[in-house]
Amino acid sequence: MATSEIEDRRLGSVETWRARQDETRRLLPGRRGITVRVEEGLLLVTQAGDPEDHVLGPGEELRLEGSGLGVAWAFRPSRVLVVRGGAEGVAARSERGVPRAA
Numbered sequence: 001m002a003t004s005e006i007e008d009r010r011l012g013s014v015e016t017w018r019a020r021q022d023e024t025r026r027l028l029p030g031r032r033g034i035t036v037r038v039e040e041g042l043l044l045v046t047q048a049g050d051p052e053d054h055v056l057g058p059g060e061e062l063r064l065e066g067s068g069l070g071v072a073w074a075f076r077p078s079r080v081l082v083v084r085g086g087a088e089g090v091a092a093r094s095e096r097g098v099p100r101a102a
Contacts, residue, residue, distance in 0.1 A: 015082045019043070019074035027070030032085040034070075037061035041078025046071055 017025060019041065027034060027045070036045055038056040046053045048068035055075075056062060064070045072080070 013084050015084075017072075017078075017080040017082060019072075019078045019080060021074060021076050023074050025072045027064055027072055027082070029064040029066060029068075029070060033063060033065035034085075035061055035063050035081075035083040036070075036072060037081040037083070039079040039081060041080070042075040043078050043080060044073045044075060 019025070027036065027047070029047075036043070036056070038058055038060055040058055043056045044053055045056060045062050045064070047064050047066075047070040049066065050068065054062050074080075
């Protein structure tokens with residue numbers, strides 16, 4: 001199982017994560033939070049302090065805020081967008097014409 005970490009101080013940046021099956025990634029939302037959106041595949045996302053685990057499929061997204069460490073686990077090969085900063089999700093940014101990562 002490969003593990004990598006997301007932490008970026010830039011506001012509003014978009015990153016594409018191409019996850020292999022069983023790959024995990026640490027998610028550090030910080031003060032501005034992050035939004036995780038699955039474009040392809042299946043992902044489990046959990047965050048310290050949140051009693052729920054979230055399973056996201058294509059087109060679904062989850063907002064993580066606060067200081068609790070989040071972890072994403074790809075159940076199968078996945079393409080995931082991670083947006084740092086801002087309170088809106090990836091879909092809202094796309095509708096406004098903000099470019100999405102390919």
